[in-house]
Amino acid sequence: MNALGRHILVEFYDCSPELMNDVMHIENSMVAAAETAGATVINSTFHHFSPYGVSGVVVIQESHLAIHTWPEYGYAAVDLFTCGDSVNPWVSYNYLKEAFEAGHGSSMECRRGQLELLKRLDFNLESLRDVSPKPAEQLGTITRDIWFTERDENIALSLKHSGNQLYKKDSPYQRVEIYETLAYGNMLTLDGMVMCTQKDEYVYHEMITHVPIFSHPKAKRTLVIGGGDGGTVRELLRHEQLEEVTLVEIDELVIEACKLHLPETAVAFDNPRLNLLVQDGIKYINECADSQYDLIIIDSADPVGPGEGLFTAAFYKEVFRCLTPDGLMITQSESPRFNSAVFVEIYETYKQIFGQDKVHCYLAAIPTYPTGTWSFSYSSKGDSHPLVFDREAAAAFSQAQGLKYYNEDIHTAAFALPNFVKDLLNSNTNTNPDDYSAEPTH
Ligand code: SAM
Secondary structure (H helix, E strand, O other): OOOOEEEEEEEEEEOOOHHHHOOOHHHHHHHHHHHHHOOOOOEEEEEEEEEOEEEEEEEEEEEEEEEEEEHHHHHEEEEEEEEOOOOOOOHHHHHHHOOOOOOOEEEEEEEEEHHHHOOOOOHHHHHHHHOOOOOHHHHOEEEEEEEEEOOOOOEEEEEEEEOOOEEEEOOOEEEEEEEEOOEEEEEEEEEOOOEOOOOOOOHHHHHHHHHHHHHHHOOOEEEEEEOOHHHHHHOOOOOOOOOOEEEEEEOOHHHHHHHHOOOOHHHHOOOOOOEEEOOOOHHHHHHOOOEEEEEEEEEEEOOOOOOOOOOOOOHHHHHHHHHHEEEEEEEEEOOOOOOOHHHHHHHHHHHHHHHHHHEEEEEEEEEOOOOOOEEEEEEEOOOOOOOOOHHHHHHHHHHHOOOOOOOHHHHHHOOOOOOHHHHHOOOOOOOOOOOOOOOOOO
């Protein structure tokens, strides 16, 4: 061959859209395609983007194989670059065409480093040779970097995982997946969005439950809509005072996946005090009698928002009706930074239903949620106020239960809001938290 390497640019068309979005299948296929062609794999790095698409590269001693997919077009752009004569890139081409179920492919081969255009340098190459000893275990082992990425058009969160997808099923409502991340343990995603991870789920579940319970110590009957991972009801069931804990989760696959792979989050599903209903929470609320619950927690997808949310203002009016006169509603209310328009709309909706001074916002740091800053809403039908609670009881409970986030100080501090959040809540919707250069308005 009169060139240093062969570089084939490949267009695979009419591929399976499913496979074009399956980061594990793509990574395994690309590594296998390299090995089948006789290449020596050094490492692989693959990113799975949300909502869809995969990019990745397999570095080989003989150069690289790379891919970018567009599941929505059933299309993959692949390049196969091999140096020397021992590896035939067309073997990899044929392997991948079959692995991606491509209807057809087109390709162009370029000869890289044409020898007639190169002149070998008169240079002591020995001075460049890497003579640092490689530990035995490094030789011949592949380091695989496979990343799950959740993003919108501006920011992204990536978590490296093992490539061993523990669970993947489509329910009538969503795709339910569980990944084995390296830094945060097993992770539940729904339609490609991070829901909870073994390592930091306690923040969300402790804050969505203990804040309302300690500011409403007479609560007896509680209802959770959503929350199929079980974390919220696990925390509620720590409180002996509760006579009823009902969970209404629409998707039994979420419960199945978490029982299998997030057992410490799903531990409450074995608790005889739990009343578990697998049905639509909206229907349940609409059919629920008045004044049934002291606490209703909406632990579900985007609460409201322009076409995004599963729930509407009409739903929250029904929730209000189902609360006892002194009842509380708690929801996860998105991130003031990541989705400030929805955040503002959520609070405007609640204030119209519960009253301007009956709705409060509190924050928590959740590393695996976009921007890491997450919010919860606290809406009171009666006179309960989030900062009126028994600090000693909260402190003793936190200690006795071995809680990892909630305590009496965090309870109070969570309601201390940054100015940009206060401005958003005061419907200064023109405040963009990211360019907070304006003179403070406080
Ligand atoms: N606890 C999780 C966390 O740590 O972020 C949040 C739960 S996840 C955001 C949303 C849950 O609400 C899912 O289990 C989903 O199946 C459930 N869900 C969505 N719509 C629902 C509905 N209409 N009725 C009941 N459950 C619903």
